[in-house]
Amino acid sequence: MSAPSNPATGPYIDPRVTVLPRTVQLTALHTIMRDKETSRNDFIFYSNRLIRLLIEAGLCLLPFEDKAVTTPTGTHFAGKEFSAKLAGVSIMRAGESMEGPLRDVCKMVRIGKILIQRDESSPSKEAKLFYCKLPVDIHERHVILLDPMIATGGSAIKAIEVLRQHGVKEENIIFLNIISCPEGISNVLTACPLVKIVTTWVDDSLNNHKYILPGLGDFGDRYFGTE
Ligand code: PRP
Ligand code: URA
Numbered sequence: 001m002s003a004p005s006n007p008a009t010g011p012y013i014d015p016r017v018t019v020l021p022r023t024v025q026l027t028a029l030h031t032i033m034r035d036k037e038t039s040r041n042d043f044i045f046y047s048n049r050l051i052r053l054l055i056e057a058g059l060c061l062l063p064f065e066d067k068a069v070t071t072p073t074g075t076h077f078a079g080k081e082f083s084a085k086l087a088g089v090s091i092m093r094a095g096e097s098m099e100g101p102l103r104d105v106c107k108m109v110r111i112g113k114i115l116i117q118r119d120e121s122s123p124s125k126e127a128k129l130f131y132c133k134l135p136v137d138i139h140e141r142h143v144i145l146l147d148p149m150i151a152t153g154g155s156a157i158k159a160i161e162v163l164r165q166h167g168v169k170e171e172n173i174i175f176l177n178i179i180s181c182p183e184g185i186s187n188v189l190t191a192c193p194l195v196k197i198v199t200t201w202v203d204d205s206l207n208n209h210k211y212i213l214p215g216l217g218d219f220g221d222r223y224f225g226t227e
Contacts, residue, residue, distance in 0.1 A: 016189055018198040020057055026050075030201055033178075034216045043222050044097075047148070050178055050200055051101040055144070058176045058198045059105070062086065062142055084142045087135050091116050091147040091159045094220035098146035098176065110135040112143075114162055116155045118210075125210040127154035132162055139167025142174070148219045150180040150199070152210050153187035160192045170194040178219070179203055181212050 020026055032038055032046045059082075067081035088102045089112040099111055112134035118125040135141065143163060150156055156175055163173060171194040180199040183206055188195065203212045211217070221227040 014185075014189065016193075016196050017185060017202075018057060018061070018196070019202055020053060020198075020200045022201075026053070026200060034214060036217065040222065040225050047097060047178070047219075047223065048101055051098050051148075051176075052104070054176050054178065054198060054200055055098075055102055055105050058144055058174050061174050061196055061198070085137070085140055086110075086144065087112055087138055087141040088144045088146060089114060089134065089138075089159070089163065091145070091155055092131075093117075094148050094223060095146040097148060097219075097223045102144060102146065110141075112138060114159050116158050118151075118155060120209075125152055125154065127152075127158045129158055129162065134163075134166055138163070139169075141168070142172045143168050145173055145175040147175070148178040149212065149215075150175075150177050150184035150188065150197075151206055151212050153184035153191070156184075156188050157191045160188075160195060174198060179212055179215060181206060184212075 029046050029050050032042060033050065062082060063084045064080040065083040067079050069077050069079055071077055086106060087110045088099060090096050090099050092113055092115040102109060114129070115131035116127050116129050119128055145159060147156060160170065160173060164170060170192055173195045175195055175197045177197065177199045179201050180197070181203045185197060185202065188197065203215055205213050207213055216222065
């Protein structure tokens with residue numbers, strides 16, 4: 001996969017990957033999130049703002065149909081209407097932080113949960129599955145998969161495997177994430193070539209402990225206050 005540099009959207013160009021435009025606003029939000037001095041309160045507040053932007057971008061990849069309406073002026077507006085069944089699925093724990101903003105935008109959306117944790121004692125940080133509860137008709141739905149970080153991609157790959165086992169079509173999965181890196185994106189797309197990824201930022205690399213650089217540290221610990 002080629003990765004030509006593009007200062008507007010970051011370094012990662014692949015038709016399956018949407019990177020939010022690198023506006024000054026987005027950069028300012030990232031500056032707060034990544035600062036190690038940022039308080040937990042601000043970390044939560046600004047991650048909610050970033051997640052909201054991410055969700056609005058992700059919804060653009062869902063199917064819409066034409067819909068014409070009449071305005072109060074008696075004239076027509078040729079519009080669009082969302083036309084599919086949707087579910088959100090969070091990869092716990094950190095993905096739970098994205099459920100609230102998803103509910104703010106998609107009224108009464110069904111939410112499934114998959115608990116996957118990296119084994120921090122293994123050199124490859126292998127992702128382990130502990131729990132899964134999904135809407136019974138998940139196989140009929142488009143799935144917004146939620147996790148703020150893609151490092152090795154192992155957690156996302158495991159979650160997509162679980163969704164596939166429950167009958168979800170890979171092409172109906174949109175994976176939303178705040179910070180990714182080339183290695184993780186490449187691993188996810190190799191294992192799950194039909195999935196679409198939407199990310200707010202593609203970072204440079206992983207360190208020896210498979211943490212994203214420059215990254216923001218451990219998202220779950222900073223969000224839930226377990227540092
Ligand atoms: C973090 C993060 C992702 C995963 C990314 O979760 O939220 O799920 O690591 O790493 P990977 O791409 O290498 O799998 P973690 O397992 O630390 O658990 P947490 O959500 O409880 O913080
Ligand atoms: N999980 C995180 O929260 N941060 C990383 O950099 C890697 C995995």
